[in-house]
Amino acid sequence: MNPAFAPFHNRRQRLLDTLTRRGGGVAIVPTAAEVTRNRDTHYPFRPDSYFHYLSGFPEPEAVLVLVAGDTPRSLLFCRDKNIEREIWDGFRFGPEAAADEFGFDEAHPIADLDTQLTTLLANQPAIYFALGHDLAWDKRLVDALNRVREQVRTGITAPARIQDLHAELDEMRLIKDSHEVLTMRRAAAISDVGHRRAMQVTRPGRHEYEVEAELLHAFRQGGAQSPAYPAIVAGGANACVLHYVSNACRLADGDLLLIDAGCELDGYASDITRTFPVNGRFSGPQRDVYQLVLAAQQAAIDATAPGIAWNVPHDAAVAVLAQGMLDLGLLSGTLDGVLEAGDYRRFYMHRTGHWLGLDVHDVGDYKRDGDWRPLQTGMTLTVEPGCYIRAADKVPEAFWNIGIRIEDDVLITADGCDILSAATPKTIDDIEALMRDAHA
Numbered sequence: 001m002n003p004a005f006a007p008f009h010n011r012r013q014r015l016l017d018t019l020t021r022r023g024g025g026v027a028i029v030p031t032a033a034e035v036t037r038n039r040d041t042h043y044p045f046r047p048d049s050y051f052h053y054l055s056g057f058p059e060p061e062a063v064l065v066l067v068a069g070d071t072p073r074s075l076l077f078c079r080d081k082n083i084e085r086e087i088w089d090g091f092r093f094g095p096e097a098a099a100d101e102f103g104f105d106e107a108h109p110i111a112d113l114d115t116q117l118t119t120l121l122a123n124q125p126a127i128y129f130a131l132g133h134d135l136a137w138d139k140r141l142v143d144a145l146n147r148v149r150e151q152v153r154t155g156i157t158a159p160a161r162i163q164d165l166h167a168e169l170d171e172m173r174l175i176k177d178s179h180e181v182l183t184m185r186r187a188a189a190i191s192d193v194g195h196r197r198a199m200q201v202t203r204p205g206r207h208e209y210e211v212e213a214e215l216l217h218a219f220r221q222g223g224a225q226s227p228a229y230p231a232i233v234a235g236g237a238n239a240c241v242l243h244y245v246s247n248a249c250r251l252a253d254g255d256l257l258l259i260d261a262g263c264e265l266d267g268y269a270s271d272i273t274r275t276f277p278v279n280g281r282f283s284g285p286q287r288d289v290y291q292l293v294l295a296a297q298q299a300a301i302d303a304t305a306p307g308i309a310w311n312v313p314h315d316a317a318v319a320v321l322a323q324g325m326l327d328l329g330l331l332s333g334t335l336d337g338v339l340e341a342g343d344y345r346r347f348y349m350h351r352t353g354h355w356l357g358l359d360v361h362d363v364g365d366y367k368r369d370g371d372w373r374p375l376q377t378g379m380t381l382t383v384e385p386g387c388y389i390r391a392a393d394k395v396p397e398a399f400w401n402i403g404i405r406i407e408d409d410v411l412i413t414a415d416g417c418d419i420l421s422a423a424t425p426k427t428i429d430d431i432e433a434l435m436r437d438a439h440a
Helices: 003-021 049-055 083-089 094-102 110-121 135-149 165-174 178-201 208-221 236-240 284-302 311-327 335-341 428-439
Strands: 025-030 036-038 063-068 073-078 106-109 126-129 161-164 232-235 256-261 263-265 272-277 380-383 386-389 402-405 408-413 416-419
Touching: 003 025, 003 049, 003 063, 003 094, 003 165, 025 049, 025 110, 025 165, 049 063, 049 165, 063 110, 073 094, 073 110, 094 106, 106 110, 110 135, 126 135, 126 165, 161 165, 178 208, 178 256, 178 263, 178 272, 178 380, 178 408, 178 428, 208 232, 208 256, 232 236, 236 256, 236 386, 236 402, 256 402, 272 284, 272 402, 272 428, 284 311, 284 380, 284 386, 284 402, 284 408, 284 428, 311 335, 311 386
Parallel strands: 025 126, 073 106, 126 161
Antiparallel strands: 025 063, 063 073, 232 256, 256 272, 380 408, 386 402, 408 416
């Protein structure tokens, strides 16, 4: 086995050990399907996140099967080696090389999967699979199960239950191992270069998509395979649209530019948001709102540590934001009244963070048995408060169309948290200095 794939082997072994302790069974993890973009053109292929987490195998048309019990083993089903197709589509491992490179106990042609499943499921107590995520695969699994049931008169027993495999893997994926943390640090570092470059090239008169192009260039130049999600490059009023992705407008002097963008490196996402002035200088109202959001983020970060319930950082950010909205004249009343009525949601309508990992909105429950779950060492999440002020009656005109979000990637450590994206400028002084130097 190539040592680079040892972390994937270790995760498979952990899962096999868990399933063996629970009495054994067969886990089935398909990769993603190739999807047609138009006519005979496909979208760029990306492996399914669960499949990647356990295998590291990059090719389409592949399925991982784990057999737990007295003699646990991992099997890969993949495309055959095909020199002629490689001329057109590029390198294929083939079963033999895949088993050697990635450390599988066995590897077989994908064409043999249905026949092999019938044998693999025979006399097993359970199937571990994610029902409901892919209807075609649901039918394929049920067909295999029914083929086993047809053999019961020969003395073969069929699995008596189907367990949700994702529930087990979600808990594993919540706690990042050292390999994952290193990859996420590298992803954040690449994204930092992109955000810095975006600040340096932004000028009044340029288009949002021109700035986006600089981001994507930096991501790819840094070794990332793709953006982790469609970049939000939102100038002026567009920054008040939370998931704005058109990125088509011209940037105006005096406006702010909100960029929410991160690269994906070896399957792992970074997710960073910075907001800065198009002309390099914050106006007075922009400065006031920016300092408010930055203070809210710091309050949330200060409340982010192992043993702290998930909602505590959010509540800390909301308290700062609500008081600031009162101070700026955006809201009226008392802090307790604004918090109780939820009036702050007019200008801050989302949560302060989410899990981060193989998916930008990564897997894992936020509550357990009805209570917010406590943070644990090894979890990774974002901290991203914001304030979005649309032009409206009873809102001071000086604040119209100011949309600000500040987002960082955070690793929970034994004594607090580590900001993976800390290098990306976010204080007013640092942002203005970087842009001033670039404009000189």
